[in-house]
Amino acid sequence: MANPVFHRPQLADQMVRGLMASAVGSATASGLFLAAPRRTGKSTFVREDLRPALQTAGAIVMYVDLWANKQTDPETVIVAAVRAELSKHDGVVARLAKSAGLEKVAVGGVAFSLDRIGLGKEVSLSWALTALSDETKKPIVLLIDEAQHAITTEAGYDALFALKAARDELNSSEHHGLRIVAIGSNRDKLAMLRNSKDQAFFGAPLVSFPTLGQDYIEWFCEGVGLAGPLNPADVMKLFERASFRPEIIGAAADALRFDFGLDPADVGASFAKAVGEQIEEADVQTLRVIHALTPLQSAVLRVLAFEGDKYAPFETSTMESYRAVLESIAPDGTVTPEVSNVQQALIALQDKSLVWKEKRGVYSLEESTTAELLREYGLLDVCAAPRA
Numbered sequence: 001m002a003n004p005v006f007h008r009p010q011l012a013d014q015m016v017r018g019l020m021a022s023a024v025g026s027a028t029a030s031g032l033f034l035a036a037p038r039r040t041g042k043s044t045f046v047r048e049d050l051r052p053a054l055q056t057a058g059a060i061v062m063y064v065d066l067w068a069n070k071q072t073d074p075e076t077v078i079v080a081a082v083r084a085e086l087s088k089h090d091g092v093v094a095r096l097a098k099s100a101g102l103e104k105v106a107v108g109g110v111a112f113s114l115d116r117i118g119l120g121k122e123v124s125l126s127w128a129l130t131a132l133s134d135e136t137k138k139p140i141v142l143l144i145d146e147a148q149h150a151i152t153t154e155a156g157y158d159a160l161f162a163l164k165a166a167r168d169e170l171n172s173s174e175h176h177g178l179r180i181v182a183i184g185s186n187r188d189k190l191a192m193l194r195n196s197k198d199q200a201f202f203g204a205p206l207v208s209f210p211t212l213g214q215d216y217i218e219w220f221c222e223g224v225g226l227a228g229p230l231n232p233a234d235v236m237k238l239f240e241r242a243s244f245r246p247e248i249i250g251a252a253a254d255a256l257r258f259d260f261g262l263d264p265a266d267v268g269a270s271f272a273k274a275v276g277e278q279i280e281e282a283d284v285q286t287l288r289v290i291h292a293l294t295p296l297q298s299a300v301l302r303v304l305a306f307e308g309d310k311y312a313p314f315e316t317s318t319m320e321s322y323r324a325v326l327e328s329i330a331p332d333g334t335v336t337p338e339v340s341n342v343q344q345a346l347i348a349l350q351d352k353s354l355v356w357k358e359k360r361g362v363y364s365l366e367e368s369t370t371a372e373l374l375r376e377y378g379l380l381d382v383c384a385a386p387r388a
């Protein structure tokens with residue numbers, strides 16, 4: 001049984017209107033960026049509310065999650081989504097077959113293989129999307145979830161440039177428009193996709209995706225079905241403490257659901273306690289991963305978290321910081337930080353989804369909340385110590 005979803009139709013409608021409008025002076029045609037912290041309901045909203053609302057408004061909608069399979073190159077994921085959409089429209093496939101010079105063999109497009117579409121292939125993404133637009137006469141919207149992942153590979157970068165070309169073409173008066181919505185959990189990373197003129201989304205608006213609010217909490221309290229009622233105002237405060245993550249309050253409710261001896265009058269207090277435990281449990285899970293790191297990996301992670309966007313992995317002063325941290329966390333250790341083993345440590349941290357690396361060498365924490373967690377549990381104290 002699927003978990004019930006709290007729908008946000010007004011928010012979806014507002015976004016649809018903003019996206020579809022071609023207002024004078026608006027840069028929305030460049031795309032739109034939606035940012036909010038992890039686990040706060042972005043993907044759920046995009047899949048459950050935004051996608052259907054766009055379809056109702058007459059758009060062709062493609063949704064890709066660049067994290068669905070982290071091993072697959074972002075470019076491959078994007079191209080696969082475009083091919084899958086094209087395959088639903090016989091007319092488009094026939095059109096592409098024709099334009100690729102296959103009209104003699106193609107009957108209903110069967111002779112045309114969709115493998116021919118992609119970066120560096122006979123049929124470019126731009127070409128394919130233009131055919132789709134012309135055939136269907138509908139605007140196309142591409143929703144890219146975990147979009148920051150696109151710039152972790154060279155092919156991902158290329159895919160973004162290909163999409164920019166497609167967008168420029170489709171947004172000209174001859175076609176029916178292409179809008180690209182990039183969704184991600186980190187503003188700074190998303191901003192890297194749009195800040196410089198050579199970027200595919202230069203100038204696109206970056207919007208803070210609103211977290212779930214009071215109306216969601218009322219819906220939750222109404223439907224939660226515990227032994228006694230929950231007070232929405234109290235739960236709202238707990239939800240804030242949980243950084244607006246529905247899973248935390250959901251797990252707290254689950255913990256009480258099977259407590260058969262619970263007095264209905266105690267439900268509120270027990271729920272508050274359970275939420276606290278769930279917040280802690282989420283932290284403990286991340287900390288477990290961090291405690292299992294090698295001393296060097298741990299030192300690199302801490303220095304990165306401590307320095308934030310000033311972090312320069314291989315500079316002499318940074319090497320010095322790793323050394324200082326290593327000395328205090330593993331005084332008997334024999335490892336000396338060098339460019340090569342720091343590089344390896346960074347790769348290991350990426351594999352563990354703790355660190356994110358932009359293709360061209362900018363590093364940051366995969367989740368910015370990791371820095372707060374490390375600080376809160378005193379793991380950054382070693383970095384703050386004045387250097388000898």
Ligand SMILES: Nc1ncnc2c1ncn2[C@@H]1O[C@H](COP(=O)(O)OP(=O)(O)O)[C@@H](O)[C@H]1O
Nearest residue numbers: 004005006038039040041042043044045246247
């Ligand atoms: N509108 C909603 N109604 C009910 N539960 C939700 C809603 N949005 C999110 N959730 C819950 O929170 C979890 C995290 O949401 P998700 O959309 O994956 O977050 P994000 O994409 O921001 O990381 C989901 O698995 C779901 O259980």
Ligand SMILES: [Mg+2]
Nearest residue numbers: 042043044145
């Ligand atoms: Mg998501």
